[in-house]
Amino acid sequence: MIPKCFHCNEPVPSGINLSVEINHIQQPMCCIGCQAIAQTIKDNGLTQYYTVRTEPAHKGQPLIPEQLQRNKLLDEAVLQSEFVFQSGSHQKGNQESNSDGIYKEAILTIDGISCAACAWLIEMQIDKLKGLVNINVNATSQRATVKWQDDKIKLSDILLAVENIGYQALPFKANDAEISNKKQSKAFIKRIGISGILMMQIMMIAFGLYFGAFSDMSEYNKVYLRWVSFILSIPIIFYGAFPFYIGAIKTVRAKRLSMDVPVSIAIILAFSASAWATITQQGEVYFESVSMFTFLLLIGKFLEFRARSRAAQVSANLLKLMPMTAVKIIVESNKDGSVIQKKEVLIAAKQLLKDDIVIIKPGEIVPADGVITIGQSQLNEAMLSGEQLPITKTINDKVFAGTINGDGNITVQVNKASSQSFLSQLIRLSEQSQTHKPKIAKLSDKIAQYFVAVILLTSIATALYWQQHMPEEAFWITLSVLVATCPCALSLATPTALTCATTRLNKAGIMIKGGHVMETMPKINCFAFDKTGTLTTGEFTINRVDLFSHSSLNTNSPDSGSIINNAPYTKGYTKDYTKEKTLAIAAALEAYSEHPIAKSFTEHRDYNLTAEQVKVHSGQGVTGKINGINYAIGKYSWLEGNTPVDINPTISATSNVTDSNSDTANGHTDINSANCILTANKKIIAAFYLVDKIREESFETLKVLNKHSETLLLSGDNQIACDAIIKKIPISKALGGLSAQDKMQKIKDAQTYGFKVAMTGDGVNDSPVFGAAHVSIAMGCGADITKSGADVILLNNKLSSINTLIQVSRRTRRVVLQNYAWAFGYNAIVLPLAVAGYITPYIAVIGMSASSILVITNSLRLLKE
Amino acid sequence: MSIIYILIPIAILLTSLGVYLFFWAVKTEQFDDLEKQGMSILFNDEKPNEMTKEVIEDTENKSGTP
Numbered sequence: 001m002i003p004k005c006f007h008c009n010e011p012v013p014s015g016i017n018l019s020v021e022i023n024h025i026q027q028p029m030c031c032i033g034c035q036a037i038a039q040t041i042k043d044n045g046l047t048q049y050y051t052v053r054t055e056p057a058h059k060g061q062p063l064i065p066e067q068l069q070r071n072k073l074l075d076e077a078v079l080q081s082e083f084v085f086q087s088g089s090h091q092k093g094n095q096e097s098n099s100d101g102i103y104k105e106a107i108l109t110i111d112g113i114s115c116a117a118c119a120w121l122i123e124m125q126i127d128k129l130k131g132l133v134n135i136n137v138n139a140t141s142q143r144a145t146v147k148w149q150d151d152k153i154k155l156s157d158i159l160l161a162v163e164n165i166g167y168q169a170l171p172f173k174a175n176d177a178e179i180s181n182k183k184q185s186k187a188f189i190k191r192i193g194i195s196g197i198l199m200m201q202i203m204m205i206a207f208g209l210y211f212g213a214f215s216d217m218s219e220y221n222k223v224y225l226r227w228v229s230f231i232l233s234i235p236i237i238f239y240g241a242f243p244f245y246i247g248a249i250k251t252v253r254a255k256r257l258s259m260d261v262p263v264s265i266a267i268i269l270a271f272s273a274s275a276w277a278t279i280t281q282q283g284e285v286y287f288e289s290v291s292m293f294t295f296l297l298l299i300g301k302f303l304e305f306r307a308r309s310r311a312a313q314v315s316a317n318l319l320k321l322m323p324m325t326a327v328k329i330i331v332e333s334n335k336d337g338s339v340i341q342k343k344e345v346l347i348a349a350k351q352l353l354k355d356d357i358v359i360i361k362p363g364e365i366v367p368a369d370g371v372i373t374i375g376q377s378q379l380n381e382a383m384l385s386g387e388q389l390p391i392t393k394t395i396n397d398k399v400f401a402g403t404i405n406g407d408g409n410i411t412v413q414v415n416k417a418s419s420q421s422f423l424s425q426l427i428r429l430s431e432q433s434q435t436h437k438p439k440i441a442k443l444s445d446k447i448a449q450y451f452v453a454v455i456l457l458t459s460i461a462t463a464l465y466w467q468q469h470m471p472e473e474a475f476w477i478t479l480s481v482l483v484a485t486c487p488c489a490l491s492l493a494t495p496t497a498l499t500c501a502t503t504r505l506n507k508a509g510i511m512i513k514g515g516h517v518m519e520t521m522p523k524i525n526c527f528a529f530d531k532t533g534t535l536t537t538g539e540f541t542i543n544r545v546d547l548f549s550h551s552s553l554n555t556n557s558p559d560s561g562s563i564i565n566n567a568p569y570t571k572g573y574t575k576d577y578t579k580e581k582t583l584a585i586a587a588a589l590e591a592y593s594e595h596p597i598a599k600s601f602t603e604h605r606d607y608n609l610t611a612e613q614v615k616v617h618s619g620q621g622v623t624g625k626i627n628g629i630n631y632a633i634g635k636y637s638w639l640e641g642n643t644p645v646d647i648n649p650t651i652s653a654t655s656n657v658t659d660s661n662s663d664t665a666n667g668h669t670d671i672n673s674a675n676c677i678l679t680a681n682k683k684i685i686a687a688f689y690l691v692d693k694i695r696e697e698s699f700e701t702l703k704v705l706n707k708h709s710e711t712l713l714l715s716g717d718n719q720i721a722c723d724a725i726i727k728k729i730p731i732s733k734a735l736g737g738l739s740a741q742d743k744m745q746k747i748k749d750a751q752t753y754g755f756k757v758a759m760t761g762d763g764v765n766d767s768p769v770f771g772a773a774h775v776s777i778a779m780g781c782g783a784d785i786t787k788s789g790a791d792v793i794l795l796n797n798k799l800s801s802i803n804t805l806i807q808v809s810r811r812t813r814r815v816v817l818q819n820y821a822w823a824f825g826y827n828a829i830v831l832p833l834a835v836a837g838y839i840t841p842y843i844a845v846i847g848m849s850a851s852s853i854l855v856i857t858n859s860l861r862l863l864k865e
Numbered sequence: 866m867s868i869i870y871i872l873i874p875i876a877i878l879l880t881s882l883g884v885y886l887f888f889w890a891v892k893t894e895q896f897d898d899l900e901k902q903g904m905s906i907l908f909n910d911e912k913p914n915e916m917t918k919e920v921i922e923d924t925e926n927k928s929g930t931p
Contacts, residue, residue, distance in 0.1 A: 116900040120904065136894075139898055221869070
């Protein structure tokens with residue numbers, strides 16, 4: 001059995017021997033990152049975390065110096081003004097010393113919280129810092145509120161302390177919508193609480209009254225009990241039920257009808273009638289019915305509200321505030337124009353203007369669109385184009401904001417202010433398309449319109465009829481009609497089902513953000529996909545390894561023969577190099593490289609092999625010494641130019657690493673097309689062919705999707721790459737070479753043919769496309785902007801989640817329809833009885849409650865797998 | 866029956882106390898994060914005394930994998 005990392009529960013790779021003693025037991029660790037975190041946790045006496053946690057932690061990442069540097073920038077006052085509140089505790093000033101009085105406050109989003117124990121761990125760790133006033137971590141929203149004294153501790157130190165225990169913290173600014181949501185949520189809880197507590201009291205008294213009706217309770221006792229319930233129900237009616245009145249007034253003003261209208265009428269009528277009966281001491285009281293009615297409806301409304309605000313919160317978390325910074329060069333000159341000195345100043349990228357000169361160092365993000373004036377480098381434009389391979393750019397080439405500088409220093413002249421950059425334009429395009437989103441009208445809204453009209457008309461007709469025949473009973477019968485036909489079950493039908501379905505999907509790693517998703521999803525009959533990062537992982541994997549034999553090696557090889565250490569290997573040369581061995585050697589060398597291709601070797605790493613004298617040749621390859629042999633790995637063209645390699649080696653073995661991708665012809669000898677070549681003492685020993693790996697579940701997922709719907713591939717990559725994909729995955733149509741606008745057009749075209757389209761993607765270039773689709777699905781690993789524009793986020797990065805989503809949404813639709821059927825059926829039976837005067841208000845309430853409970857129970861079925 | 870003239874006002878007083886406490890709990894954001902608060906009982910106080918520490922370690926040694 002492979003030992004698992006105690007910290008993150010991932011298998012420990014071979015050759016790694018790290019451990020930390022936790023509670024007197026040596027626990028295995030899978031990497032230096034995890035070890036460092038576990039050690040920090042132990043040193044701080046927080047090992048309780050491991051006993052209490054319910055989920056394993058995320059894999060530890062070693063701290064990157066650049067990240068720390070960027071955190072330091074957050075201490076700058078210019079940047080802090082965006083997210084920090086300066087607070088002072090004036091009231092408490094007397095007890096505390098003056099220096100404690102003033103502190104700064106900020107909200108942080110924290111990545112990597114997997115269970116409630118994490119919140120405890122972070123609070124404990126941060127609380128120890130000197131100068132920290134207070135920290136409160138919310139495990140549900142994955143945010144923390146910190147208060148600190150700026151003269152004693154810097155924000156970057158706090159962020160560092162959080163990173164030391166394996167979480168990533170970044171400042172965050174809550175938007176207005178969210179602040180008002182929070183207030184509303186508190187008000188809702190208060191209303192529900194007060195209605196619930198008082199309802200119980202009123203129910204208790206009502207029982208006294210019910211029994212009093214059968215036994216001979218004296219009249220003055222009854223009067224007393226009625227008055228008590230009257231007083232107790234006042235807060236429910238005037239405070240608890242308030243949202244219904246507001247809702248009713250709003251819709252009536254808009255000349256429409258909603259469930260709130262009959263609800264408000266029923267509450268007000270029943271309460272005033274009961275109050276009148278109490279005061280005049282004649283007639284019946286129904287305080288218990290009104291309060292229970294209000295309480296149940298409030299719960300339904302709250303559930304709906306909570307589902308909505310939670311989705312808003314998660315999407316807000318995605319918009320982390322990492323202020324982009326830029327190093328601007330200011331040239332100070334004399335009056336006659338001669339340059340005195342150049343100064344480098346750090347400013348926020350927002351403040352950059354046209355024609356400013358900025359320096360961009362390796363690994364930094366380009367702050368604005370511009371043209372390179374000095375230097376050359378490789379830039380990763382994955383976030384714009386989805387293409388992972390860096391592009392080499394030199395003087396006079398354009399660079400775009402948001403792309404990442406590779407390994408060279410470049411000086412760039414800004415040609416557009418950051419608000420007009422290509423990136424901001426993409427974001428704006430995506431926002432615009434969101435507002436034009438095609439919508440399928442909500443079923444519940446349509447039903448409510450007609451249903452409410454029917455209820456109101458029936459009640460009026462009933463009132464008029466009984467007014468003619470039995471004036472003294474007319475009021476109570478009308479009230480019974482209103483209460484009995486109360487759309488309580490009806491109004492619970494959708495929100496309860498949606499809440500349960502959303503919870504169920506959340507557990508499966510699918511985040512629902514758009515409110516319409518569950519209703520629209522079953523109607524979708526065309527699925528469009530992006531290629532890189534969606535159908536494929538966006539990471540390179542080794543597809544094929546060619547091993548080369550050098551038959552005449554020990555006789556005519558002057559290069560290798562000159563090295564003494566090589567002697568034992570000269571005989572039977574190739575037999576020593578198996579596929580595994582070459583991969584391990586390559587991995588040992590590539591571990592030093594930051595190039596995207598290097599990552600693909602990591603899984604083959606054998607930690608028993610270590611490379612010495614490693615030299616990374618930027619953009620070319622890596623050389624190094626392992627066990628005394630000089631190895632080099634890199635592009636064929638580079639190695640060829642550098643060393644007199646054996647030009648005509650014979651391939652001894654070709655092996656495919658991943659069988660599913662075995663489309664390349666065996667015996668392929670054109671090593672020029674290999675992505676990299678490994679040489680040992682200047683002899684080619686292996687050639688590696690890499691491909692963008694197709695996600696494991698792509699095939700299965702699309703096979704299932706194809707049964708019921710069209711599938712489309714929309715890619716920015718060239719047509720050849722798309723055609724290659726179509727051979728491996730069953731997809732109906734593949735279109736390559738599309739820009740974001742083209743993709744949008746393709747989706748709109750499909751919609752004109754009557755298709756309901758769902759788009760799945762991950763890159764920034766997909767975000768405008770999302771607006772055009774009926775349902776947009778983003779991969780969890782995608783760009784933040786993409787995720788914030790999407791309706792659904794697949795947090796687990798599994799394409800198969802789409803099938804789960806379809807299944808659950810179909811079941812949800814079924815449950816909602818069942819709920820409606822029951823609510824209508826019940827009303828259809830009870831309405832004639834109530835109109836005929838056979839039902840008293842309290843029987844109506846019991847019936848209503850029973851039907852509500854039935855609806856809730858039915859919805860709960862959705863929680864099951 | 867006259868007992869209800871005393872008991873019900875007492876009940877109302879207790880109810881209003883309950884409502885007050887509930888509002889206080891909402892105001893101090895105790896309902897914001899139900900997950901964390903539910904878990905908090907499982908953690909010892911900041912400085913666990915030796916007794917509880919040993920108990921935890923004991924149970925761990927028993928249940929932990931060798």
